[in-house]
Amino acid sequence: MSYFVPARNVSAEQTIEKSKFIAYVKRVSSREEADAFIAEIREKHKDATHNVPAFVIGEKGTTRWASDDGEPQGTSGIPVMNVIEGRNLTDTAIVVTRYFGGIKLGTGGLMRAYTSVAKEALDKAGVCEVTDMLSYTVDISYTAFEKMKREVKKNGFSEGGISYGENVTFEIMSTEDQRGAVMDMIRNVTRGAAADENIAVKKIKGIREI
Numbered sequence: 001m002s003y004f005v006p007a008r009n010v011s012a013e014q015t016i017e018k019s020k021f022i023a024y025v026k027r028v029s030s031r032e033e034a035d036a037f038i039a040e041i042r043e044k045h046k047d048a049t050h051n052v053p054a055f056v057i058g059e060k061g062t063t064r065w066a067s068d069d070g071e072p073q074g075t076s077g078i079p080v081m082n083v084i085e086g087r088n089l090t091d092t093a094i095v096v097t098r099y100f101g102g103i104k105l106g107t108g109g110l111m112r113a114y115t116s117v118a119k120e121a122l123d124k125a126g127v128c129e130v131t132d133m134l135s136y137t138v139d140i141s142y143t144a145f146e147k148m149k150r151e152v153k154k155n156g157f158s159e160g161g162i163s164y165g166e167n168v169t170f171e172i173m174s175t176e177d178q179r180g181a182v183m184d185m186i187r188n189v190t191r192g193a194a195a196d197e198n199i200a201v202k203k204i205k206g207i208r209e210i
Contacts, residue, residue: 004090026093128207
């Protein structure tokens with residue numbers, strides 16, 4: 001299973017009819033982390049007219065919440081959350097701070113303003129795909145190390161951590177359906193010296209920017 005999250009924590013700012021809107025985006029992994037982020041922005045902008053939060057959390061986006069924070073009902077929090085969901089993102093929190101500029105925007109104007117600044121912030125944040133992957137850790141000789149690195153790159157797998165001792169402890173990462181190909185590669189490079197029972201395999205979450 002794969003899902004999508006923001007690549008970076010960013011902010012974006014727009015001035016619309018003299019009101020200043022600042023959208024903050026953060027990748028979060030829990031309701032507690034999202035609440036802490038919202039509290040941080042509210043403290044930073046405690047003099048603002050509104051600090052409108054929204055978040056979607058969980059691999060399937062099952063935890064979601066938004067608040068209008070004093071704006072007319074349905075004009076701010078839900079539009080921001082709709083932007084997150086429209087990008088198929090999860091583990092994403094956004095707080096849009098507004099400093100009122102003296103000109104009322106009306107219901108439609110507010111919805112467009114909050115939507116616009118949230119979209120700009122997510123554009124700046126970029127997107128990462130989180131995918132179920134396998135990590136293989138194997139001890140190999142120094143003579144096999146460089147060949148292993150070349151084979152990993154040639155076959156489109158990923159390098160993980162490397163540590164040096166009497167041998168080199170090398171981590172390789174791949175998608176689950178590539179397991180057989182990775183094991184064959186390790187056997188070929190080490191000429192069978194790395195027995196299957198000596199290769200530690202575990203499931204991990206791999207992340208890459210797209």
